[in-house]
Amino acid sequence: xxxxxxLWGAAVLLLLHVLMxxxxxxxxxxxxxxxxxxxxxxxxxTVPVCLLVNGGRTVKNMRxxxxxxxxxxYFFGLRFEVKGRENFEVEGPAxxxxxxxxxxxxxxxxxxxxxxxxxxxxxxxxxxxxVGLIIYLGGVIFINRKSTxxxxxxxxxxxxxxxxxxxxxxxxxxxxRNCTGDLLPFKKGAFHIAVQAQVPVIPVVYSSFTTFYNPxxxxxxxxxxxxxxxxxxxxxxxxxxxxxxxxxRCYRTMRETLFRLSGxxxx
Ligand SMILES: CCCCCCCC/C=C\CCCCCCCC(=O)SCCNC(=O)CCNC(=O)[C@H](O)C(C)(C)COP(=O)(O)OP(=O)(O)OC[C@H]1O[C@@H](n2cnc3c(N)ncnc32)[C@H](O)[C@@H]1OP(=O)(O)O
Ligand SMILES: CCCCCCCCCCCCCCCC(=O)OC[C@@H](O)COP(=O)(O)O
Numbered sequence: 001x002x003x004x005x006x007l008w009g010a011a012v013l014l015l016l017h018v019l020m021x022x023x024x025x026x027x028x029x030x031x032x033x034x035x036x037x038x039x040x041x042x043x044x045x046t047v048p049v050c051l052l053v054n055g056g057r058t059v060k061n062m063r064x065x066x067x068x069x070x071x072x073x074y075f076f077g078l079r080f081e082v083k084g085r086e087n088f089e090v091e092g093p094a095x096x097x098x099x100x101x102x103x104x105x106x107x108x109x110x111x112x113x114x115x116x117x118x119x120x121x122x123x124x125x126x127x128x129x130x131v132g133l134i135i136y137l138g139g140v141i142f143i144n145r146k147s148t149x150x151x152x153x154x155x156x157x158x159x160x161x162x163x164x165x166x167x168x169x170x171x172x173x174x175x176x177r178n179c180t181g182d183l184l185p186f187k188k189g190a191f192h193i194a195v196q197a198q199v200p201v202i203p204v205v206y207s208s209f210t211t212f213y214n215p216x217x218x219x220x221x222x223x224x225x226x227x228x229x230x231x232x233x234x235x236x237x238x239x240x241x242x243x244x245x246x247x248x249r250c251y252r253t254m255r256e257t258l259f260r261l262s263g264x265x266x267x
Contacts, residue, residue: 028218031076035103038075042068043134050137059118059139059167069110077222078104080111084229087202088114093162093169094232095194097186097250098204099258100172101179104213108206109170112227117168120158120190143189145175151189159193168202169193173247179215181208181262183255191247195240200232203254207261226261230254 020027046068050061073080088096096117098109109119123142126132141158143151162169171190178184194201205228212223230253238246 024218028215028220031220032215034075035072038072039106039131040129043130047130047133047137050134057137057139059116059165061134061138062113062117063115065134065138066110066113069107073107073111076220078107079224080108080227081224082112082227082229084231085112087229087231088112088168090200090202090232093166093197093199094202095190095197095199096168096170096202096204097173097190097254098170099183099206099254100174100177101206101209102177102213102215104209105172105177105206108225108227112204112229113170114168116166117170119170120155120172141169152192155189155193156196159196162193162197162199173250179209179213181210181258181264183251183258186247186251188243188247191243191250192240194235195238195243195246198236198238200234201246201250202232203230203250203257204228205230205254205257205261208258208264210262228257228261230257 016030020030046064050064053064054060088094096114118139118141120141120143121135123144125135125140126142128135141154143154145151158169161167169190173186173188173190174184175187176184191201207226209223209225212221213219233246233250233253235246
Protein backbone atom coordinates (compact mmCIF):
# COMPACT_ATOMS: atom_id res chain seq x y z
CA UNK A 1 0.00 0.00 0.00
CA UNK A 2 2.68 2.52 1.09
CA UNK A 3 4.83 1.57 -1.87
CA UNK A 4 1.89 2.30 -4.16
CA UNK A 5 1.54 5.85 -2.80
CA UNK A 6 5.27 6.38 -3.07
CA LEU A 7 5.20 5.33 -6.72
CA TRP A 8 2.26 7.64 -7.40
CA GLY A 9 4.10 10.51 -5.73
CA ALA A 10 7.20 9.84 -7.78
CA ALA A 11 5.13 9.66 -10.97
CA VAL A 12 3.45 13.00 -10.25
CA LEU A 13 6.80 14.65 -9.48
CA LEU A 14 8.29 13.22 -12.65
CA LEU A 15 5.32 14.45 -14.68
CA LEU A 16 5.62 17.97 -13.19
CA HIS A 17 9.33 17.92 -13.93
CA VAL A 18 8.79 16.89 -17.55
CA LEU A 19 6.02 19.49 -17.98
CA MET A 20 8.31 22.18 -16.52
CA UNK A 21 11.08 21.18 -18.92
CA UNK A 22 8.75 21.10 -21.89
CA UNK A 23 6.63 24.14 -21.26
CA UNK A 24 7.93 27.52 -20.09
CA UNK A 25 4.34 28.52 -19.30
CA UNK A 26 3.91 25.61 -16.87
CA UNK A 27 7.32 26.28 -15.39
CA UNK A 28 6.47 29.92 -14.79
CA UNK A 29 3.03 29.19 -13.39
CA UNK A 30 4.39 26.61 -10.96
CA UNK A 31 7.16 28.88 -9.72
CA UNK A 32 4.85 31.85 -9.22
CA UNK A 33 2.20 29.56 -7.73
CA UNK A 34 4.79 28.33 -5.26
CA UNK A 35 5.68 31.94 -4.40
CA UNK A 36 2.03 32.72 -3.61
CA UNK A 37 1.71 29.49 -1.65
CA UNK A 38 4.75 30.40 0.46
CA UNK A 39 3.22 33.75 1.36
CA UNK A 40 -0.16 32.24 2.04
CA UNK A 41 1.09 29.38 4.24
CA UNK A 42 3.84 31.29 6.04
CA UNK A 43 1.53 34.17 6.87
CA UNK A 44 -0.96 31.71 8.37
CA UNK A 45 1.75 30.51 10.75
CA THR A 46 3.11 33.99 11.42
CA VAL A 47 -0.23 35.58 12.39
CA PRO A 48 -0.47 33.79 15.76
CA VAL A 49 3.23 34.49 16.44
CA CYS A 50 2.68 38.22 15.88
CA LEU A 51 -0.41 38.18 18.08
CA LEU A 52 1.35 36.34 20.90
CA VAL A 53 4.52 38.42 20.81
CA ASN A 54 3.15 41.91 20.18
CA GLY A 55 -0.57 41.56 20.90
CA GLY A 56 -2.01 43.27 17.82
CA ARG A 57 -1.43 45.74 15.00
CA THR A 58 2.03 47.30 15.43
CA VAL A 59 5.05 48.04 13.29
CA LYS A 60 7.09 45.81 15.65
CA ASN A 61 5.50 42.81 13.90
CA MET A 62 7.52 43.74 10.81
CA ARG A 63 10.63 42.31 12.49
CA UNK A 64 8.95 38.91 12.66
CA UNK A 65 7.56 39.18 9.11
CA UNK A 66 10.97 40.27 7.85
CA UNK A 67 12.69 37.24 9.39
CA UNK A 68 10.28 34.88 7.62
CA UNK A 69 10.22 36.57 4.20
CA UNK A 70 14.02 36.89 4.09
CA UNK A 71 14.29 33.10 3.77
CA UNK A 72 12.15 32.99 0.58
CA UNK A 73 14.96 34.08 -1.75
CA TYR A 74 16.75 30.76 -1.28
CA PHE A 75 13.82 28.87 -2.83
CA PHE A 76 14.15 30.90 -6.04
CA GLY A 77 17.91 31.29 -6.27
CA LEU A 78 17.76 35.05 -5.88
CA ARG A 79 20.62 37.08 -4.43
CA PHE A 80 20.53 40.65 -3.18
CA GLU A 81 23.58 42.90 -3.16
CA VAL A 82 22.83 45.92 -0.99
CA LYS A 83 24.82 49.15 -0.91
CA GLY A 84 24.33 52.28 1.19
CA ARG A 85 22.43 50.83 4.16
CA GLU A 86 24.05 53.52 6.32
CA ASN A 87 21.86 56.09 4.51
CA PHE A 88 18.88 54.82 6.52
CA GLU A 89 20.52 56.05 9.71
CA VAL A 90 18.85 59.44 9.84
CA GLU A 91 17.59 60.80 13.12
CA GLY A 92 13.82 60.60 13.42
CA PRO A 93 11.25 59.81 10.72
CA ALA A 94 11.80 59.76 6.96
CA UNK A 95 9.98 58.89 3.76
CA UNK A 96 11.53 56.05 1.82
CA UNK A 97 10.63 55.86 -1.87
CA UNK A 98 11.51 52.98 -4.18
CA UNK A 99 10.76 51.45 -7.56
CA UNK A 100 8.10 48.72 -7.73
CA UNK A 101 8.49 46.04 -10.41
CA UNK A 102 6.58 42.99 -9.29
CA UNK A 103 5.22 40.99 -6.36
CA UNK A 104 8.81 39.70 -6.04
CA UNK A 105 9.55 43.13 -4.54
CA UNK A 106 8.22 41.88 -1.21
CA UNK A 107 11.46 39.87 -0.86
CA UNK A 108 13.58 42.90 -1.78
CA UNK A 109 11.59 45.08 0.60
CA UNK A 110 12.17 42.76 3.56
CA UNK A 111 15.86 42.44 2.62
CA UNK A 112 16.56 46.11 3.38
CA UNK A 113 13.59 47.30 5.48
CA UNK A 114 14.85 49.30 8.48
CA UNK A 115 13.21 48.89 11.89
CA UNK A 116 10.12 50.97 12.67
CA UNK A 117 9.10 51.50 9.06
CA UNK A 118 5.54 51.07 7.77
CA UNK A 119 4.49 50.77 4.13
CA UNK A 120 1.71 52.38 2.15
CA UNK A 121 -0.35 49.85 0.17
CA UNK A 122 -3.49 49.70 -1.92
CA UNK A 123 -6.45 48.71 0.24
CA UNK A 124 -7.27 45.66 -1.92
CA UNK A 125 -4.31 43.86 -0.31
CA UNK A 126 -6.14 43.90 3.02
CA UNK A 127 -8.51 41.26 1.62
CA UNK A 128 -5.79 38.83 0.43
CA UNK A 129 -6.67 36.21 3.04
CA UNK A 130 -3.97 35.42 5.60
CA VAL A 131 -1.56 37.69 3.71
CA GLY A 132 -3.96 40.60 4.19
CA LEU A 133 -4.16 39.81 7.87
CA ILE A 134 -0.37 39.72 8.33
CA ILE A 135 0.02 42.97 6.40
CA TYR A 136 -2.64 44.55 8.61
CA LEU A 137 -0.88 43.31 11.75
CA GLY A 138 2.40 44.74 10.44
CA GLY A 139 0.92 48.25 10.60
CA VAL A 140 0.69 48.83 6.83
CA ILE A 141 -1.27 51.97 5.89
CA PHE A 142 -4.01 51.31 3.34
CA ILE A 143 -5.07 53.85 0.75
CA ASN A 144 -7.87 53.88 -1.78
CA ARG A 145 -6.17 54.67 -5.06
CA LYS A 146 -9.47 55.26 -6.80
CA SER A 147 -10.29 58.20 -4.56
CA THR A 148 -7.59 60.87 -4.58
CA UNK A 149 -9.32 62.91 -1.87
CA UNK A 150 -9.55 60.05 0.64
CA UNK A 151 -5.99 58.94 -0.21
CA UNK A 152 -4.73 62.48 0.42
CA UNK A 153 -6.55 62.55 3.75
CA UNK A 154 -4.90 59.29 4.82
CA UNK A 155 -1.50 60.61 3.68
CA UNK A 156 -1.97 63.83 5.68
CA UNK A 157 -2.76 61.70 8.74
CA UNK A 158 0.44 59.75 8.08
CA UNK A 159 2.48 62.96 8.01
CA UNK A 160 1.20 63.78 11.50
CA UNK A 161 1.56 60.38 13.16
CA UNK A 162 4.99 59.83 11.64
CA UNK A 163 6.44 62.44 13.97
CA UNK A 164 4.53 61.37 17.10
CA UNK A 165 5.30 57.65 16.63
CA UNK A 166 8.81 58.24 15.24
CA UNK A 167 8.37 55.83 12.32
CA UNK A 168 9.63 55.85 8.75
CA UNK A 169 7.19 55.36 5.88
CA UNK A 170 7.92 53.34 2.73
CA UNK A 171 6.04 54.43 -0.40
CA UNK A 172 6.15 53.13 -3.97
CA UNK A 173 5.67 56.48 -5.74
CA UNK A 174 4.95 54.83 -9.11
CA UNK A 175 1.69 53.73 -7.44
CA UNK A 176 1.59 50.38 -9.26
CA ARG A 177 3.81 47.53 -10.44
CA ASN A 178 5.95 48.21 -13.48
CA CYS A 179 8.36 45.63 -14.87
CA THR A 180 9.56 47.41 -18.01
CA GLY A 181 13.06 48.27 -16.81
CA ASP A 182 12.12 51.97 -16.62
CA LEU A 183 10.23 54.13 -14.10
CA LEU A 184 6.62 55.32 -14.41
CA PRO A 185 6.00 58.98 -13.60
CA PHE A 186 5.89 59.50 -9.83
CA LYS A 187 2.75 60.31 -7.88
CA LYS A 188 3.24 63.17 -5.51
CA GLY A 189 1.72 61.91 -2.25
CA ALA A 190 5.02 60.72 -0.76
CA PHE A 191 6.72 64.05 -1.45
CA HIS A 192 3.79 66.03 -0.05
CA ILE A 193 4.04 64.21 3.27
CA ALA A 194 7.82 64.61 3.35
CA VAL A 195 7.40 68.38 2.99
CA GLN A 196 4.44 68.57 5.38
CA ALA A 197 6.40 66.71 8.06
CA GLN A 198 9.73 68.34 7.07
CA VAL A 199 11.48 64.97 7.00
CA PRO A 200 14.08 63.71 4.52
CA VAL A 201 13.30 61.53 1.49
CA ILE A 202 15.49 58.43 1.14
CA PRO A 203 15.41 56.86 -2.35
CA VAL A 204 16.00 53.12 -2.70
CA VAL A 205 16.58 51.61 -6.14
CA TYR A 206 16.39 47.96 -7.19
CA SER A 207 18.09 46.94 -10.45
CA SER A 208 15.81 45.81 -13.24
CA PHE A 209 14.40 42.25 -13.00
CA THR A 210 13.98 41.95 -16.79
CA THR A 211 16.99 39.63 -17.24
CA PHE A 212 15.54 36.92 -14.98
CA TYR A 213 11.84 37.78 -14.58
CA ASN A 214 9.33 38.59 -17.30
CA PRO A 215 5.74 37.37 -16.95
CA UNK A 216 4.99 38.12 -20.62
CA UNK A 217 7.77 35.77 -21.71
CA UNK A 218 7.15 33.24 -18.93
CA UNK A 219 10.64 33.94 -17.68
CA UNK A 220 11.50 33.37 -14.02
CA UNK A 221 14.98 32.04 -13.31
CA UNK A 222 17.54 32.66 -10.59
CA UNK A 223 19.28 36.01 -10.59
CA UNK A 224 21.05 38.79 -8.74
CA UNK A 225 19.40 42.05 -7.72
CA UNK A 226 21.50 45.09 -6.94
CA UNK A 227 19.99 47.42 -4.38
CA UNK A 228 21.21 50.90 -3.59
CA UNK A 229 20.05 53.11 -0.73
CA UNK A 230 20.78 56.68 -1.85
CA UNK A 231 21.72 59.58 0.45
CA UNK A 232 18.75 61.33 2.13
CA UNK A 233 17.33 64.39 0.37
CA UNK A 234 16.56 67.09 2.95
CA UNK A 235 13.22 68.93 2.86
CA UNK A 236 13.77 71.43 5.70
CA UNK A 237 12.41 74.80 4.66
CA UNK A 238 10.59 73.50 1.57
CA UNK A 239 6.92 74.41 1.08
CA UNK A 240 4.12 72.84 -0.95
CA UNK A 241 5.29 74.94 -3.92
CA UNK A 242 8.52 72.93 -3.98
CA UNK A 243 6.86 69.52 -4.11
CA UNK A 244 6.98 69.24 -7.91
CA UNK A 245 10.69 70.10 -7.98
CA UNK A 246 11.42 67.64 -5.19
CA UNK A 247 9.51 64.92 -7.05
CA UNK A 248 11.42 65.61 -10.29
CA ARG A 249 14.76 65.63 -8.55
CA CYS A 250 14.07 62.32 -6.88
CA TYR A 251 12.76 60.84 -10.13
CA ARG A 252 15.86 61.82 -12.09
CA THR A 253 18.28 60.51 -9.44
CA MET A 254 16.42 57.22 -9.17
CA ARG A 255 16.17 56.77 -12.93
CA GLU A 256 19.89 57.33 -13.39
CA THR A 257 20.62 54.88 -10.60
CA LEU A 258 18.21 52.31 -12.06
CA PHE A 259 19.94 52.45 -15.46
CA ARG A 260 23.39 52.30 -13.89
CA LEU A 261 22.52 49.30 -11.70
CA SER A 262 20.85 47.51 -14.62
CA GLY A 263 23.73 48.13 -16.99
CA UNK A 264 21.52 50.09 -19.36
CA UNK A 265 22.84 53.34 -20.84
CA UNK A 266 20.80 56.39 -19.81
CA UNK A 267 18.99 58.51 -22.35
C1 LIG B 1 5.18 36.23 7.15
C2 LIG B 1 5.06 35.61 5.88
C3 LIG B 1 4.27 36.20 4.77
C4 LIG B 1 4.06 37.64 4.89
C5 LIG B 1 3.59 38.37 3.70
C6 LIG B 1 3.86 39.80 3.90
C7 LIG B 1 4.06 40.60 2.69
C8 LIG B 1 4.87 41.85 2.97
C9 LIG B 1 4.37 42.64 4.14
C10 LIG B 1 4.24 43.94 4.10
C11 LIG B 1 4.43 44.73 2.88
C12 LIG B 1 3.33 45.73 2.63
C13 LIG B 1 2.94 45.83 1.23
C14 LIG B 1 3.60 46.97 0.54
C15 LIG B 1 3.45 46.89 -0.93
C16 LIG B 1 2.31 47.61 -1.44
C17 LIG B 1 2.50 48.09 -2.79
C18 LIG B 1 1.32 48.88 -3.26
O1 LIG B 1 0.23 48.61 -2.93
S1 LIG B 1 1.68 50.13 -4.35
C19 LIG B 1 0.16 50.92 -4.56
C20 LIG B 1 -0.19 51.90 -3.48
N1 LIG B 1 0.77 52.94 -3.32
C21 LIG B 1 0.66 54.15 -3.93
O2 LIG B 1 -0.30 54.42 -4.64
C22 LIG B 1 1.73 55.16 -3.71
C23 LIG B 1 1.22 56.31 -3.00
N2 LIG B 1 0.38 57.14 -3.85
C24 LIG B 1 0.32 58.48 -3.72
O3 LIG B 1 1.05 58.95 -2.89
C25 LIG B 1 -0.59 59.29 -4.61
O4 LIG B 1 0.00 60.53 -4.77
C26 LIG B 1 -2.04 59.49 -4.09
C27 LIG B 1 -2.72 58.13 -3.93
C28 LIG B 1 -2.06 60.21 -2.76
C29 LIG B 1 -2.83 60.33 -5.14
O5 LIG B 1 -2.66 59.76 -6.39
P1 LIG B 1 -3.20 60.38 -7.76
O6 LIG B 1 -3.34 59.24 -8.69
O7 LIG B 1 -4.46 61.14 -7.54
O8 LIG B 1 -2.06 61.30 -8.39
P2 LIG B 1 -1.13 62.53 -7.87
O9 LIG B 1 -0.58 63.16 -9.11
O10 LIG B 1 -0.11 62.06 -6.93
O11 LIG B 1 -2.08 63.54 -7.12
C30 LIG B 1 -3.04 64.35 -7.74
C31 LIG B 1 -2.94 65.78 -7.22
O12 LIG B 1 -3.07 65.82 -5.80
C32 LIG B 1 -1.91 66.41 -5.19
N3 LIG B 1 -1.62 65.73 -3.93
C33 LIG B 1 -1.29 64.43 -3.77
N4 LIG B 1 -1.10 64.15 -2.47
C34 LIG B 1 -1.30 65.29 -1.79
C35 LIG B 1 -1.24 65.63 -0.42
N5 LIG B 1 -0.93 64.71 0.52
N6 LIG B 1 -1.49 66.90 -0.08
C36 LIG B 1 -1.80 67.83 -1.00
N7 LIG B 1 -1.87 67.56 -2.32
C37 LIG B 1 -1.64 66.32 -2.71
C38 LIG B 1 -0.81 66.28 -6.23
O13 LIG B 1 0.17 67.27 -6.09
C39 LIG B 1 -1.59 66.39 -7.53
O14 LIG B 1 -1.80 67.76 -7.83
P3 LIG B 1 -0.97 68.53 -9.02
O15 LIG B 1 -1.10 67.69 -10.23
O16 LIG B 1 0.45 68.63 -8.53
O17 LIG B 1 -1.64 69.84 -9.10
C1 LIG C 1 -9.16 34.75 0.05
C2 LIG C 1 -7.87 34.04 -0.20
C3 LIG C 1 -6.93 34.82 -1.03
C4 LIG C 1 -5.56 34.19 -1.00
C5 LIG C 1 -4.60 35.03 -1.68
C6 LIG C 1 -3.17 34.68 -1.34
C7 LIG C 1 -2.40 35.82 -1.83
C8 LIG C 1 -0.92 35.77 -1.65
C9 LIG C 1 -0.44 37.12 -2.04
C10 LIG C 1 1.03 37.32 -1.97
C11 LIG C 1 1.36 38.67 -2.50
C12 LIG C 1 2.22 39.46 -1.56
C13 LIG C 1 1.87 40.92 -1.51
C14 LIG C 1 2.08 41.62 -2.82
C15 LIG C 1 2.12 43.11 -2.72
C16 LIG C 1 2.17 43.73 -4.08
O1 LIG C 1 3.18 43.79 -4.73
O2 LIG C 1 1.01 44.22 -4.52
C17 LIG C 1 0.92 44.81 -5.79
C18 LIG C 1 0.57 46.26 -5.64
O3 LIG C 1 1.53 46.86 -4.93
C19 LIG C 1 0.49 47.03 -6.93
O4 LIG C 1 -0.70 46.75 -7.45
P1 LIG C 1 -1.04 46.80 -9.02
O5 LIG C 1 -1.57 48.16 -9.27
O6 LIG C 1 -2.07 45.72 -9.16
O7 LIG C 1 0.23 46.52 -9.77
